[in-house]
Amino acid sequence: SQTIHQWPATLVQPVGSPLSLECTVEGTSNPNLYWYRQAAGRGLQLLFYSVGIGQISSEVPQNLSASRPQDRQFILSSKKLLLSDSGFYLCAWSVSRAGEAFFGQGTRLTVV
């Protein structure tokens, strides 16, 4: 069966520090991968999605970037964190376009 791993679960980082969040999927190949952010406990905003290795689409201009170095690995990064980057970050995967999406357990990021 397929599983999605996302870590760390919580993270407290100072303003200006770098960020790297990792997400991996097991049990499937060539999944669609997504990064979402949830602020204020409601409403998920799509940040990035990827349909294949090295293929990244960005939904909103921001201080973040994403990379997909391997088929089942999706990384969210920042060179210098801002206070406004705080939030709950969720990784998701689907087997295909319009396929059912499944989410990881999320990373709660606090920038101080």
Added chain:
Amino acid sequence: GIQVEQSPPDLILQEGANSTLRCNFSDSVNNLQWFHQNPWGQLINLFYIPSGTKQNGRLSATTVATERYSLLYISSSQTTDSGVYFCAVEGAGNKLTFGGGTRVLVKP
């Protein structure tokens, strides 16, 4: 892009009560999902329902794609049903767009 609206935004129920949550969307969709977000933030898949009706225990969902809405029914609610319920749809693009959610509180 596609717009997704959920109603009501908040719902307080007495344990044992039934309720209906609604999701309206602005364009035709290829995918529609209902999720329950638990107090720890995890999104639990409830239904994958781009059209038709499905039931899972005390929960059921109906999507009328031609009229661009979906309904989630909770029957005999329990305190464990508390949390935020999200509807998410995928239109022509390669991404799920979420509604604002319905926050449900079930009181014992």
